[in-house]
């Protein structure tokens with residue numbers, strides 16, 4: 618049966634280690650480490666590098682399929698099925714189809730992955746813009762307090778002037794984006 622081999626290839630193309638880790642509940646800290654689900658630990662030592670998960674504690678290493686296989690202690694076949702189900706993938710384990718159908722399946726899979734990647738980038742850009750707006754708002758807020766003239770005779774600090782000018786706009790963006 619060549620179907621499992623093809624399904625494995627398709628699923629590997631479609632579900633990254635990052636996506637699987639996020640879906641099955643791993644939470645990564647700022648340094649990119651998560652608590653390993655495969656051994657008992659207090660310090661997070663599970664990291665994803667070049668598409669593979671690696672645990673510096675127990676030495677586990679693998680991709681999304683290996684991950685599910687180990688996480689649920691199931692066969693490779695069942696791990697592939699689990700990913701197909703959980704990620705709603707256009708892949709069938711039972712019906713390998715014709716070569717043409719398989720090509721179409723791969724194309725759909727590639728298109729789906731490209732679309733997901735585009736959405737991820739868009740969301741990241743949106744988040745970056747929002748954080749930049751928040752940072753600007755915090756900066757102007759601080760300038761407005763720190764550089765405010767103490768008496769009418771004081772010269773206007775350019776930072777105070779800029780903060781007055783842009784604070785409301787920065788606030789509006791940070792509220793709107795949030």
Ligand SMILES: [Zn+2]
Pocket residue numbers: 653654655656672673674675676677
């Ligand atoms: Zn581990």
